[in-house]
Amino acid sequence: METTVARRPRLWLLLAVWAATRAFLLLSVFRVVVFPGPDVTSDVSVIYQGWYEVLRTGTFPLDDVTWQYPPAAALAVLSPALLPFLGYAQAFFVLACVADLAGLALLLYAGLRPGRRLAGAWVWTVGVPLLGPTVYARYDVMVTAVAIAALLAAARHPRVMGALAGFGAMLKVWPVLLLIGVRRRSSWTAAVVTAAVLAALFSLAMPGGFAFLTFQRDRGTEVESLGSLVFHVARHHGWDGQVLLNYGSVEFLGPYVGLVSTVALFLTGAAFGWLLLWRLAATRFGPCTAADAAFTAVLMFTVTSRVISPQYLVWLVGLAAVCLCHRGTRMRWPAGLVLAACLATVLEFPVWFAHVVASDLLGVTLLVLRNGLLVAATVTAAVQLWRATVPPGPGAPAPPQPERTGQTPVSS
Secondary structure (H helix, E strand, O other): OOOHHHHHHHHHHHHHHHHHHHHHHHHHHOOOOOOOOOOOOHHHHHHHHHHHHHHOOOOOOOOOOOOOOOOOHHHHHHHHHHOOOOOHHHHHHHHHHHHHHHHHHHHHHHHOOOOEOOHHHHHHHHHHHHOHHHHHHOOHHHHHHHHHHHHHHOOOOHHHHHHHHHHHHHHHOHHHHHHHHOOOHHHHHHHHHHHHHHHHHHHHHOOOOOHHHHOOOOOOEEOOOOOHHHHHHHHHHOOOOEEEEEOOEEEEEOOOHHHHHHHHHHHHHHHHHHHHHHHHHOOOOOOOHHHHHHHHHHHHHHHOOOOOOOOHHHHHHHHHHHHHOEOOOOOHHHHHHHHHHHHHHHHHHHHOHHHHHHOOHHHHHHHHHHHHHHHHHHHHHHHHHHHHHOOOOOOOOOOOOOOOOOOOOOOO
């Protein structure tokens, strides 16, 4: 078993890499270093700050269809008020970096425990900067830090895990998937209670918190999604649709877009059906099952979505990092594929996003590469999760092998 002393040189190297890469990200969002491609910080300085001014009045931006988030997202948008000595955008970037640091601290704490690994902290340290400055120009890194905390609390503090998952779901919905591999009722109860309390508080204090549910009705297919590849190719064969900024993202609009969007919804439903089937069939739950299942579920819902924005990869990096804290995880290959997809993502946005919008050879190639890596990661993760948790045939399932933590595993 590795000792803390033996890990110390690698720990200092990890911290040095984190500090260097995050300094680069901060220099990029502060525009000291000009990152190739369009300015990714405009979402903060224009859109988020506009929402901030509305939210300060005690209401949600009900007249803005680009507001497509659960009510607790208002907390992230309002958070720069914690640093009144900075401008809005500058404060937001600093807080995004703080959330990034919090994610690292949690992964280090978990990775330095007996029987755990620092591989998770390395995945976070390397994966986040691979996405470029977009990470600090969206609030997804804040949500992901909450998700990391939730999954790391699952084994020893199930109620805390549930409360954090419920809070995360009220920030950006997807953290509800963290519960897919959790068997303790206390976690589910805590999640429901937390979400219900937050929903009630926001409904009383700021009416209109759930108007976002109707704002995505007329969305098209976003140009970076898996389904968009149909139209990228079709544009070269006479398809007469358009590429427009719609609902806050660049989307395809025109003939057959509705059909492709419907297929995407069908695939999302199929993913949910597979997860339900897995949940009913799985009997071998180990210390890493909750993290592996959450990673697989979020991969499935990301790949089948009609929108795959670059910041979505932050979610996957965070969940992959939690998986790799565990020695028994089966998600090493999917995590590696996600890291490769992050590199492809920063190339398609923002570096060569103009080529993606133009549907030229470079743009389409980058999308095929990125989305292909995500599909491969999803299929691999699903296969590995099934093999690890579902017995191969009739008979009593073999008990899971506990991690070597020096403690007796807690029963579910």
